Amino acid sequence: MDNHYCIYICGVGGQGIIKTSTIIGEAAMNQGLDVVMSEIHGMSQRGGSVSTELKIGGYNSSIIPNQAADMLLSFEPVETIRGLDKVNSETKIVYNTHPIIPSSTDKEYPSVDGITKTLKENFKHVLPIDGTRLAIEAGSVLSLNMVLLGAVTADDKFPLTKESVIDAMKNNLKPKFHEMNLKAIESGYQSIKG
Amino acid sequence: MNLKELVTGESGEKQFLLGNEAAVRGVIEAGVSIAATYPGTPSSEIGNVLSVLAKDANIYFEFSTNEKVAMEVAATAAASGLRSFTFMKHVGMNVAADSFMTTAYSGVTGGMVILSADDPSLFSSQNEQDTRNYARIANVPVLEPSNCQEVKDMVKYAFDLSEQFGLPVIVRTTTRVSHMRGVVEFGDVNDNSSNNDNHWKRGHFNKDPSKYVPVPAFAGDMHVRLWDKIKKIEGISNRSEFNHEINFSDERVYGLIASSSAYNYAHDIVKFNDLDINILKLGFSYPFPQDKVVEFLEDLDEVFIVEEVDPIIERDVLAAIGAKNLDVIVHGKLDGTFPLYHEFNSDIVAQGLDKVLNFNEKTTVTYSSSLEELQENIPSRAPVLCAGCPHRAMYYGINLAIEELGLKPEDVIFASDIGCYTLGINPPYNAADYLLSMGSSVGDGCGFSVSTDQKVASFIGDSTFFHSGVSPLINAVHNKHNFVLTVLDNRITAMTGGQPNPGIPVDGMGDEAPEVSIRKLALACGCDYVRVINPFNLEQVVKTYKEAFERNDTAVIISKAPCTLIKGLTKKPPVNFVEGNCNYCDKCVSELACPAISKVDGKITIDKAQCDGCNVCIQVCKYGALEAGR
Numbered sequence: 001m002d003n004h005y006c007i008y009i010c011g012v013g014g015q016g017i018i019k020t021s022t023i024i025g026e027a028a029m030n031q032g033l034d035v036v037m038s039e040i041h042g043m044s045q046r047g048g049s050v051s052t053e054l055k056i057g058g059y060n061s062s063i064i065p066n067q068a069a070d071m072l073l074s075f076e077p078v079e080t081i082r083g084l085d086k087v088n089s090e091t092k093i094v095y096n097t098h099p100i101i102p103s104s105t106d107k108e109y110p111s112v113d114g115i116t117k118t119l120k121e122n123f124k125h126v127l128p129i130d131g132t133r134l135a136i137e138a139g140s141v142l143s144l145n146m147v148l149l150g151a152v153t154a155d156d157k158f159p160l161t162k163e164s165v166i167d168a169m170k171n172n173l174k175p176k177f178h179e180m181n182l183k184a185i186e187s188g189y190q191s192i193k194g
Numbered sequence: 195m196n197l198k199e200l201v202t203g204e205s206g207e208k209q210f211l212l213g214n215e216a217a218v219r220g221v222i223e224a225g226v227s228i229a230a231t232y233p234g235t236p237s238s239e240i241g242n243v244l245s246v247l248a249k250d251a252n253i254y255f256e257f258s259t260n261e262k263v264a265m266e267v268a269a270t271a272a273a274s275g276l277r278s279f280t281f282m283k284h285v286g287m288n289v290a291a292d293s294f295m296t297t298a299y300s301g302v303t304g305g306m307v308i309l310s311a312d313d314p315s316l317f318s319s320q321n322e323q324d325t326r327n328y329a330r331i332a333n334v335p336v337l338e339p340s341n342c343q344e345v346k347d348m349v350k351y352a353f354d355l356s357e358q359f360g361l362p363v364i365v366r367t368t369t370r371v372s373h374m375r376g377v378v379e380f381g382d383v384n385d386n387s388s389n390n391d392n393h394w395k396r397g398h399f400n401k402d403p404s405k406y407v408p409v410p411a412f413a414g415d416m417h418v419r420l421w422d423k424i425k426k427i428e429g430i431s432n433r434s435e436f437n438h439e440i441n442f443s444d445e446r447v448y449g450l451i452a453s454s455s456a457y458n459y460a461h462d463i464v465k466f467n468d469l470d471i472n473i474l475k476l477g478f479s480y481p482f483p484q485d486k487v488v489e490f491l492e493d494l495d496e497v498f499i500v501e502e503v504d505p506i507i508e509r510d511v512l513a514a515i516g517a518k519n520l521d522v523i524v525h526g527k528l529d530g531t532f533p534l535y536h537e538f539n540s541d542i543v544a545q546g547l548d549k550v551l552n553f554n555e556k557t558t559v560t561y562s563s564s565l566e567e568l569q570e571n572i573p574s575r576a577p578v579l580c581a582g583c584p585h586r587a588m589y590y591g592i593n594l595a596i597e598e599l600g601l602k603p604e605d606v607i608f609a610s611d612i613g614c615y616t617l618g619i620n621p622p623y624n625a626a627d628y629l630l631s632m633g634s635s636v637g638d639g640c641g642f643s644v645s646t647d648q649k650v651a652s653f654i655g656d657s658t659f660f661h662s663g664v665s666p667l668i669n670a671v672h673n674k675h676n677f678v679l680t681v682l683d684n685r686i687t688a689m690t691g692g693q694p695n696p697g698i699p700v701d702g703m704g705d706e707a708p709e710v711s712i713r714k715l716a717l718a719c720g721c722d723y724v725r726v727i728n729p730f731n732l733e734q735v736v737k738t739y740k741e742a743f744e745r746n747d748t749a750v751i752i753s754k755a756p757c758t759l760i761k762g763l764t765k766k767p768p769v770n771f772v773e774g775n776c777n778y779c780d781k782c783v784s785e786l787a788c789p790a791i792s793k794v795d796g797k798i799t800i801d802k803a804q805c806d807g808c809n810v811c812i813q814v815c816k817y818g819a820l821e822a823g824r
Binding site: 012013021022025026029034035036037038039040041047048049058059060061062063065066067078079081082084088101102103106107108109110114115118119121122171172 | 195208209210212235236238239317318340341370373374375376377455457458459461462465539540541544557559561562564565568569571572573574575576577578580691787788789791792794
């Protein structure tokens with residue numbers, strides 16, 4: 001199925017997940033592709049887990065069936081584990097290695113190296129990136145979502161061009177952040193490609 | 195996208211819109227003059243966008259005190275010949291229902307559309323009620339969009355239909371439709387230019403008590419007229435392009451009827467699995483298009499009904515099969531093919547179809563034991579009260595007061611309400627024991643105070659108090675009920691994303707507005723004990739609760755401090771941790787449970803980015819290990 005591509009994006013409220021997804025969706029629309037996206041608002045924010053689902057190419061439903069994501073893009077290590085229902089053996093699993101420790105005290109936060117090791121035992125394409133560090137290097141921790149956006153465009157199967165994603169970014173975010181965002185997108189791209 | 199595009203965008207232009215944004219474009223294309231709402235997820239973003247765009251779009255927009263008032267504002271606008279729009283979450287329909295039912299009887303002159311957003315799987319609601327039942331109780335048409343383009347198109351069409359038959363029309367969305375984003379092609383905009391000094395058009399109300407005053411002498415005829423309209427509209431729904439077939443098979447053995455978001459899952463499963471099933475999509479589902487459905491059913495052996503929440507279309511299909519004596523087997527919720535509750539998804543629909551068709555090859559995935567162990571042991575990340583939230587300070591303070599009064603937790607019933615503060619249900623606060631609906635904490639206080647010897651502490655937010663808290667407070671005073679009502683006045687309608695309410699000096703279009711005083715309201719209701727306190731002053735909080743609990747009347751405590759999410763507030767410096775003073779009692783972590791305070795490697799850690807400098811933790815620590823930032 002050409003140009004079919006499903007991305008499950010997850011993380012913690014406030015990390016810029018909805019904006020990242022909207023930018024990809026708008027870029028897909030501008031390239032003439034069918035695209036639908038699902039997002040969660042309301043009670044689920046307030047520091048809770050947040051996810052969006054983005055489906056490019058002829059889908060009516062905006063929800064990705066289990067094991068049907070082409071990419072799992074996670075802004076936080078433990079949220080990667082929570083999103084695994086959506087992945088299969090071919091899914092690219094891209095995640096930021098910087099943890100956000102929840103205030104719940106029910107379970108201890110697992111080691112991030114342990115998460116990476118366990119994921120690599122089970123899946124072919126496990127791509128951890130130190131997105132928070134790259135974002136700080138680009139100018140602000142707030143550009144984390146741009147680093148991860150750059151990482152998405154580096155996947156060979158991703159049906160959109162980096163240029164159209166950058167155009168959509170410029171259409172959605174303030175000009176004064178464009179330079180930093182471009183730097184962040186490029187560093188995310190290189191961290192996968194390079 | 196710049197939101198202004200929703201006003202200025204020209205016919206043929208495409209935008210990537212949220213379902214709720216698409217609804218706003220539909221309202222603008224329809225040429226609406228008056229819009230009113232009470233915010234409620236999943237419909238809230240419609241109001242947020244309208245409040246920004248109203249003036250550019252020649253629309254009068256207000257956040258009404260509750261959904262019933264919003265319904266009345268819309269009904270009278272439509273009776274005055276203007277196009278009017280009201281929107282709410284599904285449970286808002288319960289509040290609006292009294293006036294809504296009569297609006298169906300009296301009818302409208304200008305088009306009136308009610309968008310009600312259902313919440314299957316209860317992402318942010320107390321129940322899963324199905325708005326389509328209201329269409330049937332009141333006898334008004336219902337449209338069920340499946341995607342963002344349909345949201346826009348159906349909202350616009352609903353106004354034409356409403357005006358043609360003089361009846362309000364419901365557009366029913368679900369969370370997955372309201373919060374879906376998709377490509378929307380714009381249409382033409384109807385002119386709604388102002389005819390006066392205000393930015394919106396004024397209509398004129400032509401008096402006709404036989405049409406608008408449902409005294410018994412007139413209401414009987416109104417009911418007859420209503421049925422007359424609905425019979426005619428059934429002819430329209432039978433021919434509507436919103437009810438159409440999508441054929442995936444030349445054989446007519448299996449069929450599937452679906453609506454709303456459930457249609458999307460069914461469509462994708464049939465399409466991507468090459469199933470020999472033809473689909474009838476129902477977008478205009480009441481009045482039930484029986485002729486259209488019977489025509490679809492006639493040659494079929496078996497039909498699947500795929501709809502979310504109640505088996506409403508399914509019962510209508512069964513009735514049609516009975517009436518026409520057809521020989522078709524129906525698979526839906528009632529025979530257990532699909533679940534009777536919670537939202538669907540592609541996997542659930544596939545499982546249901548598979549029970550009959552056996553097409554799904556089961557693939558079992560096995561992971562290493564270390565991954566399974568990891569999956570079972572990750573910490574939960576539920577929504578929590580924000581760092582610096584004034585509600586946390588109040589909950590901590592009341593629990594301390596209860597302890598100091600020598601009361602046990604089971605001696606005090608916490609009657610909670612709808613808002614962020616419902617999160618007080620979680621430990622360590624345990625401050626929600628009973629909850630029914632918007633404003634119920636006050637009426638519940640009345641009931642518990644006469645039914646038990648327990649103390650009652652009711653908690654309600656500022657916006658919720660204006661919504662439905664005032665009339666039960668009058669009840670409490672007049673009937674001499676004994677409980678402590680806390681109004682958590684955080685100067686905003688917080689949970690739904692920060693809308694204004696009558697307690698702050700701004701209205702829904704950003705203009706200055708008179709501020710209604712909660713304190714004066716409580717005094718006017720006849721409360722003798724009304725205290726306005728600073729929730730971040732722990733000593734004052736504890737002292738006030740101890741006083742209030744000792745009383746034998748309805749005591750009102752107003753906690754007044756702004757929500758930390760309000761934009762433009764000056765951030766106070768974060769708290770410092772003084773390691774040398776810490777005796778590791780963990781009180782700040784375990785009893786205050788602020789997300790900015792955690793224990794990492796045995797040491798208290800303050801997340802400086804999250805800490806809001808509310809300094810409550812400093813008052814909790816007896817050892818001086820936490821000190822105010824500078």
